[in-house]
Amino acid sequence: MINFVMPDLYPASAEIFILTMACVVLLVDLFARGRPWLAYLLTQLTLVACFIITFRTLDGQPVTTFSNMFIDDLFADLLKLALYPAVAIALVYSRGYLAARNLDKGEFYLLVLFATLGMMVMISANHFVSLYLGLELLALSMYALVAIDRDSVRATEAAMKYFVLGAMASGLLLYGMSMVYGAIGSLEITEIGSRIALGGGNKTVLVFGLVFVVAGLAFKLGVVPFHMWVPDVYHGAPTAVTLLISSAPKLAALAIVLRMLFSGLGELAQHWQPMLMLLAMLSIALGNLAAIAQTNLKRMLAYSAISHMGFLLLAILSGVVGGDPRFAFNAYTSAVFYVIAYVLMGLGAFGMIMLLSRAGFEAENIEDFKGLNRRSPWFAAVMMILMLSMAGIPFFVGFFAKFLVLQAVVAAGQVWLAVFAVLFSLVGAFYYLRVVKVMYFDAPTDTAPIAAPLDMRVLLSINGVAVALLGLLPAGLLEYAIFAAYAFLIGG
Numbered sequence: 001m002i003n004f005v006m007p008d009l010y011p012a013s014a015e016i017f018i019l020t021m022a023c024v025v026l027l028v029d030l031f032a033r034g035r036p037w038l039a040y041l042l043t044q045l046t047l048v049a050c051f052i053i054t055f056r057t058l059d060g061q062p063v064t065t066f067s068n069m070f071i072d073d074l075f076a077d078l079l080k081l082a083l084y085p086a087v088a089i090a091l092v093y094s095r096g097y098l099a100a101r102n103l104d105k106g107e108f109y110l111l112v113l114f115a116t117l118g119m120m121v122m123i124s125a126n127h128f129v130s131l132y133l134g135l136e137l138l139a140l141s142m143y144a145l146v147a148i149d150r151d152s153v154r155a156t157e158a159a160m161k162y163f164v165l166g167a168m169a170s171g172l173l174l175y176g177m178s179m180v181y182g183a184i185g186s187l188e189i190t191e192i193g194s195r196i197a198l199g200g201g202n203k204t205v206l207v208f209g210l211v212f213v214v215a216g217l218a219f220k221l222g223v224v225p226f227h228m229w230v231p232d233v234y235h236g237a238p239t240a241v242t243l244l245i246s247s248a249p250k251l252a253a254l255a256i257v258l259r260m261l262f263s264g265l266g267e268l269a270q271h272w273q274p275m276l277m278l279l280a281m282l283s284i285a286l287g288n289l290a291a292i293a294q295t296n297l298k299r300m301l302a303y304s305a306i307s308h309m310g311f312l313l314l315a316i317l318s319g320v321v322g323g324d325p326r327f328a329f330n331a332y333t334s335a336v337f338y339v340i341a342y343v344l345m346g347l348g349a350f351g352m353i354m355l356l357s358r359a360g361f362e363a364e365n366i367e368d369f370k371g372l373n374r375r376s377p378w379f380a381a382v383m384m385i386l387m388l389s390m391a392g393i394p395f396f397v398g399f400f401a402k403f404l405v406l407q408a409v410v411a412a413g414q415v416w417l418a419v420f421a422v423l424f425s426l427v428g429a430f431y432y433l434r435v436v437k438v439m440y441f442d443a444p445t446d447t448a449p450i451a452a453p454l455d456m457r458v459l460l461s462i463n464g465v466a467v468a469l470l471g472l473l474p475a476g477l478l479e480y481a482i483f484a485a486y487a488f489l490i491g492g
Helices: 010-031 036-056 072-102 106-123 126-145 155-184 191-199 201-220 227-236 239-245 248-264 264-290 296-318 325-356 377-389 396-413 414-442 455-471 475-490
Strands: 063-065 069-074
Touching: 010 036, 010 063, 010 069, 010 106, 010 227, 010 296, 010 475, 036 106, 069 072, 069 455, 072 106, 072 239, 072 248, 072 296, 072 455, 072 475, 106 126, 106 239, 106 296, 126 155, 126 239, 155 191, 155 201, 155 227, 191 248, 201 248, 201 264, 201 296, 201 455, 227 239, 227 296, 239 325, 248 296, 248 455, 264 296, 264 414, 296 325, 296 396, 296 414, 325 377, 325 396, 325 475, 377 396, 377 414, 377 455, 396 414, 396 455
Parallel strands: none
Antiparallel strands: 063 069
């Protein structure tokens, strides 16, 4: 007779709530066709409620449930508290854009909720199976979102590329996980770390498995040479979907990389560090060089995202030096700060593209921003702040984020790597400044007034001001990052 032990559902209360509300949104949309505002309102209320639920479970005590497959710790809660606002802001920016293209439908919000659930599961995964379930829930939702505009050949092509390459990456990740399981005999991340530390497992099999795991994670991050999908998907997907792909999933990606490579495979750091170093250098170099040649702003921001993920990898690989994890706190603080700063900048940049877009017109080329200063000095200033911040120019949040990463790299004794990153950041400044030049020094080709919902205008303005203020006064965000890194290391 099998004794079934009921798992403790309280640690996963936010996930259970969002799953329930996704079903409610589905039913409401079914019976209230023609009222997409209802699905939008329910989705936003769901995100607010999840924020409150997660905040109430913020007690600092790591709790595992579902046979240790799911962990509710302070690190997971802090990342989720950053995740909900990112998704909510993306929805505010997207609504006017979707309505103008007849895409403002209940299924969009349903898929966003399922994608958010996938990210939450990824952040709290303590087991390879739960991690993979969260990853695939996010990926499948994203494939459908990319193809949501069924009349667009470009979107359909992007979705097919994303699906095929995503399936290959999932196969690599699964194969790597199976090899780690074969060598260790466990799929639980913390248990794997403990057994490797005790000298368990066949090292050769473990290293081979590690190679496949890193390759699978590299694809999800979109770093070179697993970056092929990024520019095509960013360009082909509706801008509202591109905005979502480029922002919130980066928080979940940071969580799974840290949990797998540090908590699970930390004892193999001497093997995965050179891999991450190569991926980071290639991403920073190719991302910045390829972005220079782009005339399409979405593709330019896609290559920019590749270079930013290279910087994130620099922070992660600086956490362990010669098997000594004492540098981890400094490095992972910079990683958390960097990813939150990048999400904030990415939301603003793609939000600006949607602000200038209208029915039948996509403001996705750099030339579409010509003379923006004459049309709207305020939003030209907002876009300038975002571009200068992404370039890492003082004194915006992007500068402070890059400074923290470089400081972590230098502290880990990799001065030449920091010099390499700085040089290619200088190269990257060119294409960001080109957008600023076009806005302020070129004559406008489009004199149509900027028409956008009031909530989007206000939130986009706040977004731009936040990027500027967090560069001048980074203490609050830095304390948040320090708290998150401390929570991860204590719990991990």
